[in-house]
Amino acid sequence: MKKNILLGISGGIAAYKSCELVRLLKKQGHDVHVVMSRAAAEFIGPLTFQALSGNPVYTDTHDGGFGGNGMAHINLTRQADVFLIAPASANTLAKIACGIADNLLTTLAAARKCPLAVAPAMNVEMWHNPANLRHIARLQADGITVFQPAEGEQACGESGTGRMPEAAELADLLPDLWHAKPLAEKKVLMTAGATFEAIDPVRGITNLSSGQMGAALARACRAAGAEVSLIHGQMQTALPAGLAYSEQTQGAREMLDAVLRRLNGQDIFISVAAVADYHVKNRSRHKIKKDGSGAPPVIELAQNPDILATVAALPDAPFCVGFAAESENIVEHGRAKRLKKGIPLLVANDVSVAMGKPDNQITLIDAERETALPAGSKAAAAEAIVARIAELTAAPPASETEAV
């Protein structure tokens, strides 16, 4: 959904990352308006942000351009859905925490009506300075979202916490700010990607799953307020930002172990991984060599555990969601698979549309209804799946509870 994003840039070398951020937010379809402090304009010229955003850049409190009444500090936030300050310097954060409004950026923060998020960027000692931590706590208490700075090498040559999160991470997390939270306080455990069953140290059996559906679903659950843990095989796509936990596994048996270790306290389990049905029984410790006879090696297969069915059969199983990747009779196979695995919700899809591709066409199958969705992006499919999970896991209204 297209949003109007006001991006504030305060003084710091991390301002260079905000160029990429503007590009990514534009790519997501949003309208971006940039406001810079004077110190920020020393690092990157306003013209750069004007070219990237396609909108004029504001630096002065008395800029008359926006709205034409000389009140850019009011007008700019009135038309914004969200105000993000990235990078947010220690100085700017301190001023906002104390309500000081002495430049366009801090005046906008004070006068805003829309939600405010900040991405701090500063030297590690500045970050740990008690005054700064006090201001961060104050901002959070005031309902301002603080994107935690990352650890690593800093521009000053020191190392530690204080780096502004990468632009891709901020662009991934920002939409959570305007998303409804039907899965608030829920814990979701997911599997995603392709398993890999080793034949020898260099070869194995895998499949074409790219992990894109799993990544989209993890993002949608996170945006809906859930705490998301992801156990994944091979992924051809970046892991979503903001996961509570992630672990990479190889074969199905290793994936099952990781799932069972993480299962305690989970409310929902979503099995998106394309799991190999068999592993290699006679896996070779060393690389298999041709023996010169021309006879191919014999690969013996043994059945893998069914991760989803194992979890669903546990006495205190979470709400389980499975996928059925089919190439024919999609809904019929999906229906049968839901019952066979003993799960409340199954997502049936056509492998030819979905496998390794950005789009999907899904049918949601549960005990009450079957809903075929039009073909669309995996992000749109993920939204629909989350909406149905939220409906099916919602606590019954108080009146119904009393009647029981």
Ligand code: CTP
């Ligand atoms: N699944 C699993 N463990 C397995 C196989 C599948 O957890 N060993 C999960 C998948 O993540 C998916 C669902 O079960 O959510 C269905 O997977 P799919 O590959 O479509 O079907 P299978 O159960 O393997 O059945 P079949 O191969 O007969 O179609």
